[in-house]
Amino acid sequence: MSTPNQYPANPPRLADRLLQWLLAPHLLETILGDLHEDYAYNVKRTGERRAKWLYWQQALSFVKPRYIKRSKSIYPSTPFIVPGMIRNYFKIAFRNLLRHKLYSFINVGGLGLSLFCTLLIGFWVRDELSYDKFHRDPERIYRVVKDFVTTDGSRTPDATTPSALAAALRKDLPEIEAVTRIFPNWNQQFLIRQPDAQFYEEGVYRVDSSFFDVFTFPFVIGNKQSAFQSAKSVVLTETMARKYFGAENPVGKRLNLRIDGGDYTITGVLKDVPGNSHFHFDFLIPLRRIDMNPDTDWGSHTFYTYAKLKPNANAAGLSDKLSQLVRKYQPKDLNIFYVQALTDIHLHSKLKWELGQNSDVSYVRILSFIGLFILVIAGINYVNLATARSSQRAREVGVRKVAGAFRRSLIVQFLGESMVVSVLAGMLAIGLAAILLPYFNNLVGKDFVVWDVPGMQNCLAALAVATIIGMLAGVYPALFLSSFEPALVLKSLKIPGARFSWLRQGLVTFQFWASVLLMVGAIVVTRQIHFLKTTPLGFDKEQIIALPNIAGLKNLDALRGELLGLKQVVKVGASSGVFGESNATNGMVKKGSDRAVIVNYMFVDNDFLETLDVRVKQGRLFSASFPSDSNASMMINETAARQLDLHQPLGAVIDTDQMGDYRTVVGVVKDFHFTSLHNSIKPFAFVVGQRNLSNLFIKVKGNDMKEALAQIEQKWQALVPQRPFTYFFLDENFAALHRSDELFQQVVSGLTIMALCIAGLGLFALASFTTERRTKEIGVRKVLGASASGIVLLLLGEFLKLILVAVIIACPFAWYLMNDWLQNFAYKIDMELWMFALAALVTALIAILTVSFQSIKAAWTNPVKSLRSE
Amino acid sequence: MNRTYLGEFEEIVLLSVAVMHGQAYGVMLMHEIIEQTGRAVKLNQVHSALQRLEEKGMVKSEVGGATAERGGRRKRLYTITAYGERTLQQIQEIRESFWSKLANAFKPAIGL
Numbered sequence: 001m002s003t004p005n006q007y008p009a010n011p012p013r014l015a016d017r018l019l020q021w022l023l024a025p026h027l028l029e030t031i032l033g034d035l036h037e038d039y040a041y042n043v044k045r046t047g048e049r050r051a052k053w054l055y056w057q058q059a060l061s062f063v064k065p066r067y068i069k070r071s072k073s074i075y076p077s078t079p080f081i082v083p084g085m086i087r088n089y090f091k092i093a094f095r096n097l098l099r100h101k102l103y104s105f106i107n108v109g110g111l112g113l114s115l116f117c118t119l120l121i122g123f124w125v126r127d128e129l130s131y132d133k134f135h136r137d138p139e140r141i142y143r144v145v146k147d148f149v150t151t152d153g154s155r156t157p158d159a160t161t162p163s164a165l166a167a168a169l170r171k172d173l174p175e176i177e178a179v180t181r182i183f184p185n186w187n188q189q190f191l192i193r194q195p196d197a198q199f200y201e202e203g204v205y206r207v208d209s210s211f212f213d214v215f216t217f218p219f220v221i222g223n224k225q226s227a228f229q230s231a232k233s234v235v236l237t238e239t240m241a242r243k244y245f246g247a248e249n250p251v252g253k254r255l256n257l258r259i260d261g262g263d264y265t266i267t268g269v270l271k272d273v274p275g276n277s278h279f280h281f282d283f284l285i286p287l288r289r290i291d292m293n294p295d296t297d298w299g300s301h302t303f304y305t306y307a308k309l310k311p312n313a314n315a316a317g318l319s320d321k322l323s324q325l326v327r328k329y330q331p332k333d334l335n336i337f338y339v340q341a342l343t344d345i346h347l348h349s350k351l352k353w354e355l356g357q358n359s360d361v362s363y364v365r366i367l368s369f370i371g372l373f374i375l376v377i378a379g380i381n382y383v384n385l386a387t388a389r390s391s392q393r394a395r396e397v398g399v400r401k402v403a404g405a406f407r408r409s410l411i412v413q414f415l416g417e418s419m420v421v422s423v424l425a426g427m428l429a430i431g432l433a434a435i436l437l438p439y440f441n442n443l444v445g446k447d448f449v450v451w452d453v454p455g456m457q458n459c460l461a462a463l464a465v466a467t468i469i470g471m472l473a474g475v476y477p478a479l480f481l482s483s484f485e486p487a488l489v490l491k492s493l494k495i496p497g498a499r500f501s502w503l504r505q506g507l508v509t510f511q512f513w514a515s516v517l518l519m520v521g522a523i524v525v526t527r528q529i530h531f532l533k534t535t536p537l538g539f540d541k542e543q544i545i546a547l548p549n550i551a552g553l554k555n556l557d558a559l560r561g562e563l564l565g566l567k568q569v570v571k572v573g574a575s576s577g578v579f580g581e582s583n584a585t586n587g588m589v590k591k592g593s594d595r596a597v598i599v600n601y602m603f604v605d606n607d608f609l610e611t612l613d614v615r616v617k618q619g620r621l622f623s624a625s626f627p628s629d630s631n632a633s634m635m636i637n638e639t640a641a642r643q644l645d646l647h648q649p650l651g652a653v654i655d656t657d658q659m660g661d662y663r664t665v666v667g668v669v670k671d672f673h674f675t676s677l678h679n680s681i682k683p684f685a686f687v688v689g690q691r692n693l694s695n696l697f698i699k700v701k702g703n704d705m706k707e708a709l710a711q712i713e714q715k716w717q718a719l720v721p722q723r724p725f726t727y728f729f730l731d732e733n734f735a736a737l738h739r740s741d742e743l744f745q746q747v748v749s750g751l752t753i754m755a756l757c758i759a760g761l762g763l764f765a766l767a768s769f770t771t772e773r774r775t776k777e778i779g780v781r782k783v784l785g786a787s788a789s790g791i792v793l794l795l796l797g798e799f800l801k802l803i804l805v806a807v808i809i810a811c812p813f814a815w816y817l818m819n820d821w822l823q824n825f826a827y828k829i830d831m832e833l834w835m836f837a838l839a840a841l842v843t844a845l846i847a848i849l850t851v852s853f854q855s856i857k858a859a860w861t862n863p864v865k866s867l868r869s870e
Numbered sequence: 871m872n873r874t875y876l877g878e879f880e881e882i883v884l885l886s887v888a889v890m891h892g893q894a895y896g897v898m899l900m901h902e903i904i905e906q907t908g909r910a911v912k913l914n915q916v917h918s919a920l921q922r923l924e925e926k927g928m929v930k931s932e933v934g935g936a937t938a939e940r941g942g943r944r945k946r947l948y949t950i951t952a953y954g955e956r957t958l959q960q961i962q963e964i965r966e967s968f969w970s971k972l973a974n975a976f977k978p979a980i981g982l
Contacts, residue, residue: 027917033936033943034896034913040939041897061914066921 011039012052015059022063024070031062085409086416092396093417103389106765107382107421110758111469112428114378117754119433119462120440121371123448126458128364131276131346135216137308140177141342142315144169144305144322145351149334150587150596151658159351160301161337163287164329166208167295169305172325175313178213181287181294182206182279182304184355187581187694189549191723192283193256194244200549200724201240203282204257211284214308221251222268228286234264235284237272257285275446278345280356298330304355306342315339353582362824363744370748373514374755375465378425379473380507381762382418386477387504388769393481394489401486410482418474419467426466430459444743476503505802508766511759512806512843513813519839520814521821522745522752524831528822529745531677531829532738538672539579540613543700544730545712549723550574551694560696562715568700568708573608574693579674580734588685590644591653591662597643599636600674600682601656603689609635609669611699612730619650619667622688626666630688634663638671640683656687663687673827676737680826697730756846763799764850771795771854778858779866788859795855799847807840814839876928876957882907883919884958887929888950895934895945896920920948928954 019032035058042051097104132138144165147155166179183206192201212224219227220238227235234255241250254263264285273279287294294303309315319338326333340349347361397410434450441447449455550556560572577583587596606622606629617638622629634654641649652665671681700708709727716725735742771778778791815831822828876884886902887894894902900916903909923929934947950958 029943030896030933030946031913031917033940033945034900034917036941036943037897037937037939038900038913041901058913061912062917064914064918066918067914 011036011055012059015056019059019062023067026071027067031067035059089413089416090420092413093420096417097421100389100392102768103385103765104421106761107385108424108428110381110761111378111422111425111466112432113754114374114758115425115429115462115466115469116432116436117374117751118371118465119429119458120437121367121751122458122461123433123437123440123455124444124446125364125368125371126454127276127446127448128347128359130454132278132342134274134276135214135342137311138343139341140309140311140313141214142307142309142318142339143342143345144307144337144339145349146301146338147336148301148352148585148598149336150598151334152595152597154596154598155336156585156598157351158301159304159349159353159355161303161305162298162301163294163303164296164298165326165337166303166305166307168325168329169307172328173318173321175310175318176307177310178210178308180208180211180214180306182211182306182355183287183302184281184304186302187548188551189726190283191258192244193258194254197244198724199243200726201282203280205279205281205284206287207284208287214306215279217273218271220269220271221249227268227284229267230265231286231288232262232264233267233286235268235270236266237270237282239272240282241266241269257283276346278355278358298333307339315341352585357740359740360824362821363740366821367747367751370518370751370755373518374751374758375469377511377514377755377759377762379469380511381758381765382421382469382473383476384504384507384762384766385769386414386418386474387480387501388766388773390477390481391773394484397481397484398486398490401484402490407482411478414478414481415471415474418477419470422466422470422473423463426463429462429466433459433462443746504766508763508799509802509806509809511762512803512847513810515756515759515843515846516807516810516839517814517817518748518752518755519842520810520836521818522749523835523838524814524818524822524829525745525748527829527835528825529738529742531827532741532825533735535673535677535827537579537734538614538670540699541579541731541734543705544612545698545700545705545709546578546728546730546733547696547698547712547716547726548578548694548728549726550696553720553723555719556693556696559715559719562719563698563712566708566711566715568702568704568711569698570701571607571611571699572696573611573699574605574696575608576603576689576692576694578695578733579612579672579730580676580737583674583684586657588640588644588683589655589658590646591655593645595645596658597640597683599640599644599656599685601685601687603692604686605688605690605693608697609686611697614672615670617668617670619665621667622686628664629666630690632663633666633688635667635669635686636665637669637681637684639681640685641665641668643683654685656685677827678825756842760846760850763847764853767795767799767851767854770798771858775858775861775866778861779863782859782863783867788856791859792852792855795858796848796851799851800844803840803844803847807836807843810839811836876961877919879915880919880923881958881961883916884923884928884950884954887920887923887948888955888958892947892949894948899948923954924948927951928957 016032019035020028023031035055038058039051039055042054045051046054097108132141135141143159144161145157145159146161148158149155163181163183166181169176170179185202185204187202189200189202190204192199192204209224209228212227222235227233234257236244236250236255244250244255245253250266250269253266255266256263270284273281309318322337322339326335326337345354346358347364349358350360400410430450437448437450450459550559553559556574560574563569563572583600583602585598585600588599589596604622606624609616609621616635619635622633622635626633634656636644636646636649636654644652644654646652646665649665649668653662654665655661656663669686672684673681674684675682698712702708712727713725774795778786781791781794814836818831822831882903883899886899886906890898890902896913896916899920900911900913903911903916920929920931924931928951929948930951931946931948934945936942936944
């Protein structure tokens with residue numbers, strides 16, 4: 001620059017900056033020189049203001065391709081990729097990895113761990129997204145469902161449909177290619193026998209013969225034409241074929257299913273139902289029966305209807321047509337029918353009477369995000385470490401440049417190095433996954449393997465993600481390292497990367513931010529699940545053994561009497577349903593009113609409520625001393641009393657089916673949770689009905705469950721030898737309702753811990769490098785009288801500042817997200833301040849532990865040592 | 871015609887390079903042309919003309935001394951090549967031959 005007193009003002013620097021950036025280097029000097037000379041002339045001639053204006057005009061007129069295009073070098077450039085150099089890059093990369101073991105361990109290990117977590121998440125997410133897509137043309141298959149509508153207009157979404165609907169669809173809607181009905185086992189267990197073996201089975205579906213036109217379940221033996229030729233045909237899965245017939249070909253053999261009397265002939269064997277199907281069946285039998293015509297029955301909503309549309313048919317218009325169609329046959333039907341895409345059922349459908357428990361798309365989203373976070377945290381570790389230890393590579397860069405390396409080839413080298421790290425990490429992740437998948441399967445209840453086709457694809461995807469991360473995380477360090485001026489780094493005048501750059505601060509803050517977010521999430525989820533498990537349900541589910549197999553038992557009273565005689569048994573009661581499973585519902589009306597309320601109900605015997613310790617609030621329990629209880633009494637819960645608008649519930653008369661089955665309320669029970677805490681308590685009613693009882697509940701005392709079970713089994717064998725003894729514990733059954741929540745909690749907590757570990761590792765390494773860089777500063781400070789604690793605080797302070805910022809940013813995010821998640825539950829905890837404080841504290845603690853380990857070491861070092869090495 | 875085409879502005883720049891005897895560089899040329907022709911000439915026009923002339927081989931350049939006004943940056947000094955000189959001469963000859971055919975060249979028309 002010219003001296004200021006001779007030439008009072010310099011030309012606009014911004015214009016110069018622009019030209020320096022844009023213009024081709026070989027033209028820059030003369031052009032800028034000419035411009036400056038002209039400027040000096042103009043200042044003398046017209047004054048500074050005008051000269052500046054002219055300068056801008058002149059300068060901008062040079063922004064043209066002619067001046068921007070770089071000249072071709074007259075020297076032959078080094079080829080981009082030379083085998084020898086590539087070999088050298090690899091050699092240097094591996095030497096560096098081996099030389100800095102801690103650094104390599106943190107990089108490869110951290111990245112590997114995060115890829116491992118992401119790979120597991122990937123397995124799970126992919127499986128969730130693949131549900132029901134294995135059928136041919138899955139996008140053309142729909143399920144017909146309905147909103148159950150009562151006279152007062154309240155709606156309950158429900159998956160079941162009447163059986164006549166399918167026949168009407170087939171007849172009246174031309175866009176439908178095929179329709180099938182499914183009648184599942186509805187909690188019934190079938191005793192299936194062949195001469196040598198008998199088992200209870202649940203997976204028995206009755207289906208139309210068009211089942212195989214809609215769905216794709218490949219046959220191992222047999223085909224879809226011959227499958228259901230007679231009403232007594234049965235098709236079973238490979239596993240079942242093996243279970244009942246071993247290695248023999250079962251086709252043509254007979255199985256006794258004890259349905260409609262008599263033996264069924266096996267007509268085909270199917271491949272096992274894939275895990276990613278929302279169906280779970282082992283046996284298929286025809287739906288057609290001799291005693292009833294399913295094509296005309298609009299009354300019983302116990303069937304599922306699936307339809308496959310013709311290609312190019314419009315699914316959206318179908319829902320409208322459905323209601324018209326139903327009105328045509330059933331003018332009085334209020335229900336609103338519509339269709340659901342088959343592939344949406346698993347993640348989006350939450351209707352009453354689903355075929356099995358569905359998952360939820362929010363789990364998929366949340367876990368994908370966590371996976372992304374973990375990857376980013378590990379990627380940040382790489383960027384931070386690579387730039388922090390750049391001083392160690394500075395001399396290498398200098399020497400390479402002096403020896404003729406272009407910046408380009410250095411960038412290739414450093415990118416390649418980060419790729420080596422990430423590919424190693426990817427292989428580590430795949431190895432870990434191969435070893436640990438069985439445990440993961442155990443946790444989530446799936447059966448993933450690495451070596452089938454989707455597994456291989458997932459692993460390849462993980463490697464691809466690893467390479468992409470290597471690229472992304474490597475770009476900044478590569479640009480940074482390759483930018484060193486050889487003259488500077490070789491003279492060691494300025495060691496780059498020593499200061500705590502804003503980029504690194506930002507990245508570390510992001511890591512803390514993600515950690516705090518994850519931790520608040522994990523804390524809230526854990527507290528909520530704990531809340532779910534410990535909230536009193538309003539009935540006693542502990543120490544209750546349930547026998548699910550008493551439907552239609554003739555000597556039930558005798559069995560009950562024998563069981564009561566056992567010394568461990570306190571009480572025995574029976575019911576038509578089980579708390580925690582779906583209940584039958586009816587629209588019920590107070591006598592004299594016309595407002596129907598949907599009420600869940602259950603048939604019970606006189607002792608059921610006492611066995612499960614359901615508390616009475618008003619009135620009395622059912623009792624044998626009131627003969628009218630058996631057909632004219634009912635009990636309701638508080639919510640039912642409220643919703644049925646009963647101010648004086650006792651003695652009120654209720655029409656329990658809107659068809660004239662009047663019953664008098666004899667008691668009101670306190671509200672209890674008969675289903676998961678996701679849902680608020682709904683109206684519930686108990687009526688006495690001896691014939692509908694299907695479960696026996698036995699309340700036992702003492703700690704010896706095994707002994708009690710053995711005794712109960714003995715009585716069962718004596719009195720009911722024709723049926724196998726099966727049982728379950730009511731508390732376990734109820735806990736199953738929250739199994740997916742619990743699983744979610746475990747997975748989120750596990751992943752959070754992983755993320756914290758990875759972030760902690762990165763921080764540890766970063767702290768050790770920055771501390772190392774400041775060894776001399778610390779020495780000088782000590783010589784000048786700084787205390788060890790002062791130095792530790794100084795080094796810690798930098799990180800604590802970042803944590804504070806991260807916590808402040810993370811808390812609102814966490815609050816918003818977790819509040820959203822809690823909306824899934826009707827009964828939930830409040831988010832409290834301590835949850836955020838705890839997360840912040842743990843994060844700070846991790847940072848303090850990792851950083852202070854390094855800084856204390858530095859602070860205690862004798863300054864003579866650190867200063868002598870000049 | 872087998873000579874390289876020269877634009878009018880290029881011709882002027884080439885002439886001024888020839889006139890300045892090895893002391894021609896961007897700004898100087900600009901000022902010279904402004905002075906001689908009275909046109910508003912911009913620096914970038916001069917530079918691009920010089921670039922084109924150099925590509926055609928009519929001028930050659932070398933880097934010269936720096937001055938304080940230029941912020942220590944060196945000049946690029948242009949000199950005309952023999953090819954350049956010949957081209958100028960050709961142009962001149964062609965014009966001469968036309969002028970000579972114009973017997974009664976543009977007498978000021980004074981209407982009497």
